[in-house]
Amino acid sequence: MPTGTISKRSVDAANPESKDWLLWDDDLPGFGLKVTPAGGKVYVFQYRLARPGQAERTPARRYTIGKHGKLTPDQARKRAKDLAALVAQGIDPRQQEIDAIAAEDEAARVAAEQARLEGELAFENVAATWLDHYENEKGRRPSSVRQAKLVVNNHLKPRLQGKPMPHISRSDLQPVIDAIPAKQRGMRRSVFAYASILFGWAHKRGDIPDNPLASMVKPQAPKARDRVLDDAELVFVWQASAKLTDPFGPFFRLLILTGQRRSEVAAINWAELDRSTATWTIPADRAKNDVAHIVPLSKPVIAELDQLALAEQIKAEEEKPDGKRWPKSGFALTTTGRTPISGITKAKNALDAAISEAREKQPLPAWRIHDLRRTLATGFQRMGVRFEVTEAVLNHVSGAKSGVAGIYQRHDWHDEKRAALESWAAHIEAIVSKKQKDSKVVPIRAAL
Incomplete structure (x- = not known):
């Protein structure tokens, strides 16, 4: 191998040959210039490391310093001296470079992960993605979507906004539950349930290692309500509904007469109604x-x-x-012509105010819209309606219709449902008009 002083003159004079050749510096051992057949000139440093505790050295290794042009001979020489100093200390320059690249890669990975935690995986962003997924899932009821949004926006987001989802633990979520008054058991339970669905969804996606709510104590379920309006209270509700602006008056009266759920009545569509057969078909997705x-x-x-x-x-x-x-399509109860009625809570407050006024400033004992459904069921029981018929009217899949009985019992109780609802309507008309007493209502079982 040729040797000589690596300088600008010697580098410029180094001409390519048919294969790679090296010029080794005679002043700095290991410092060399490699010349390729294509005319490329690269500064290198060749070295051997001593084995720990042994005089024997490792096989020769070669480190590429850089191309001539980007580096001058003097700059390359200085770098070679620095590398020689590292070798003298037992440090492998190539390994140091590998370690430096690995450190840069790790720093970049940590920075990217931190950016993901603060952006894509921030609670509010994951929650927004989940809400969109939850809302557009097939068969999802609008009332469930509204409750999910309420839980996220009113309870979870105010306390968890900005926090990375993988870093949210039980100690972050328990205060969310505790902040809800203990008497509001239903809301506590709802927040826990929807938060569990959200975090479970994020876990299945791989966004978080586990669902922190899985190991939390589920809030107590609210006490079962047993509020039933008596006939006098029903009369006040019926009469006060006439003082509400349409379509809220009909809304409350249809609730009383049909016993169906508020969401189902509120979104009743003309396409679901058939006047010729006097039927309302609530589709499965509603x-x-x-x-x-x-x-x-x-x-x-x-x-x-x-x-x-x-x-x-x-x-x-x-x-x-x-x-x-009747129209063939569109919402029967609407204020916009395009959407079902909203503002039901406000309408309920107006109804209560009208009732209080009719009762000389004496409001009814606390009641909820769902109590009208329970009142119909209780009225059916009082009139002797079979339990299976009541279940069929309320569209309950429980009791007599669950389990094996539900598989083999295919009778739809259509005629019995019609008789029961007609008798209930007659009872409502009777108590409202005060034309006959409850005791004179013919028990429905006598008509079946």
């Missing part, structure tokens, strides 16, 4: 238990719907409006 449900319509219900249809015809300036020709 029913709470995902089971399609046929509700026979009593005469007072048809009268309420006729009035709503009449209002539609008058608004559309139809000739000879009579209300007996």
Whole structure:
């Protein structure tokens, strides 16, 4: 191998040959210049490391310092001296470079992970993605979506915003539950349930290592409600509903007469109604238990719907409006013509105010809209309606319709449901008009 002083003159004079050749510096051992057949000139440093505790050295290793042009001979020489100093200390320059690259890679990985934690995996961003997924999942009920949004926006986000999801633990979530008054058991339970769904979803995606709510104590379930309105209270609700602006008055009266869930009544669509057969078919995707449900319509219900249809015809300036020709589509209870009614809580407050005024500033004992459904079921029991018929009217899949009985019992109780709802409507008409007493209502079992 040729040797000589590596300088600008010697480097410029080094011409390519048919294969790589090296010029070794005769002043600094290991410092050399490699010349390639294509004319490339690269500064190198060749060295051997002593084995720990032994005089024997390792095989020669070669370290590429850099290309001539980007480095001058003097700069390359200085770098070679630095490398020689490292070797003298037992440090492998190549390993040091590998370690430096690894450290840079690790720093970049940590920075990227931190950016992901503060961005993509920040609670509010994961929660927003989950809400979008939850809302668009097939068969998801609007009431569930509304509750999920309420839990996230009103309870979880105020305390967890900005926190990376993988860093949220039980100690972060328990205060969220504790902040809800103990008497609000239902809300505590709801926040726990929807938070568990959210974190479980994130766990399955691999965003978090586990679901912290899985090891938390589930809040106590709210006490089962048993509020039932008596006949006098029902009369006050019925009469006060007439003082509400439409369509909220019909909404409350339909709740009383049909016993269906508030969400199902609020979003009742003309396409679900058939005046010729006097039936309302609630599709499976709108029913709470995902089971399609046929509700026979009593005469007072048809009268309420006729009035709503009449209002539609008058608004559309139809000739000879009579209300007996129901629209084929659209929401029956709507203030916009495009969406079902909203603001039901506000309407309930207005109803309570009208009731209080009618009772000389004496409001009814606390009651909820769902109590109207329980009141119908209790009224059925009082009138002797079979339990299976009550379950069928309420679209409950429990008791007599669950388990093996539910598999083999295919009777839909249609006629019995119609008789029960007609008798209940007659009872409501009777107590409202005060034309007959409850004791004179014919028990429904006598009619079946």
